[in-house]
Amino acid sequence: MDVAEILSHHILDHHWGYTLGGVSLPITTHTVTLLSVSVIMLIGLYWIAKGGTSTLKRLLTAGAEEYVTFIRDGMVLPNMGQEGRRFLPYFCTLFLFILLTNLAGLIPNMKTATSNISVNAALALCSGGLIVFCGLKFHGIIGFLKGFVPSGTPGWLVPLIFPLEIISLIIKVCVLALRLFANMLAGHMVLISLLLMIFIIGNLSAVAGVGAAVPAMGLEIFMTLLELLVAFLQAYVFTLLTAIFAGSVIHTH
Amino acid sequence: MALGPFTKQEHLEIATLGLELACAETLGVLGGWWLDRHFNTLPWFTLAGGAAGFAAGMYMVVTGAHKAQAAAAGKLNKEKAEK
Known part of the structure; x- marks a missing residue:
């Protein structure tokens, strides 16, 4: 049994090998997951937004309203103030998209697209773009650049502090992507490793393998529940940190 | 909590x-x-990059800690004044 191959097959992206007129189409397991989540979000949210009189529709509409209130009052307004109100749709979309992509990985035959650094880098680039846009919109180019120098900095230190502050912002955006990637990847590696433990021990002795199945499955259930928590937590952390960084750019001092 | x-x-x-x-x-x-691979100068840019990265990281840690300390001090002073 090649453990490394099973691990990499479970975690890495797979190209489906479709070509159109000699051009390789970018259809991979992760892109299919991302597209599925996007389509489900588009159709589902449109269906909920249309409203209706049935109990289910009213329940879903109330849930959606609660969700928007949670993002607005829990993340956007405390960190960005009233200026953040116009960016509320972005934060609502970001949280739900990350959450559903994280949860998709727990469905059999689907993959966690957020365990791919490219997906997270694209999400972090969107958040980085929003942070820069907020700075430019509320302070202008000169004001935005001035915000990179903390008040009270001696003039001779400005050439050193200014690039350091710009690098800090870039690193903060990189860390957003890295945290989500590391958490989702590590969780799924632990899940598959626990399952593999049964077969590794079973290879040594069939009886020991059966004996190992009970604790391994117990741990597996525990880790799956933990992954469920991590899926919510990481979506929350990514969205909240974007709001904090955007808020710190809007309210510089 | x-x-x-x-x-x-x-x-x-x-x-x-x-x-x-x-x-x-x-x-x-x-x-x-x-940069080292591009200019064939291994290991100089790697060492300089490592030092610069460490400096930038430490700057972020120090400013972050300073900001948190200032926020905590402000909150404690406010609580004292209220008492």
């Missing part, structure tokens, strides 16, 4: 500092290594 003198947001920012230091160091080394 007791959050001490820090808010939820400040806790999150403090918890991020370690990862920011590691990320700055890694980016510095990788950037330097890329």
Whole structure:
């Protein structure tokens, strides 16, 4: 049994090998997951937004309203103030998209697209773009650049502090992507490793393998529940940190 | 849940500092290594990138800690004044 191959097959992206007129189409397991989540979000949210009189529709509409209130009052307004109100749709979309992509990985035959650094880098680039846009919109180019120098900095230190502050912002955006990637990847590696433990021990002795199945499955259930928590937590952390960084750019001092 | 003198947001920012230091160091080394490969000067840019990354990371940790300390001190002073 090649453990490394099973691990990499479970975690890495797979190209489906479709070509159109000699051009390789970018259809991979992760892109299919991302597209599925996007389509489900588009159709589902449109269906909920249309409203209706049935109990289910009213329940879903109330849930959606609660969700928007949670993002607005829990993340956007405390960190960005009233200026953040116009960016509320972005934060609502970001949280739900990350959450559903994280949860998709727990469905059999689907993959966690957020365990791919490219997906997270694209999400972090969107958040980085929003942070820069907020700075430019509320302070202008000169004001935005001035915000990179903390008040009270001696003039001779400005050439050193200014690039350091710009690098800090870039690193903060990189860390957003890295945290989500590391958490989702590590969780799924632990899940598959626990399952593999049964077969590794079973290879040594069939009886020991059966004996190992009970604790391994117990741990597996525990880790799956933990992954469920991590899926919510990481979506929350990514969205909240974007709001904090955007808020710190809007309210510089 | 007791959050001490820090808010939820400040806790999150403090918890991020370690990862920011590691990320700055890694980016510095990788950037330097890329430059070394490009100009065939191994190991000079890698060493310089590592040092610059460490400096940037430490700057982020120190400013982050200073900001958190100032926020906590402000909150404690406000509580004292209220008493």
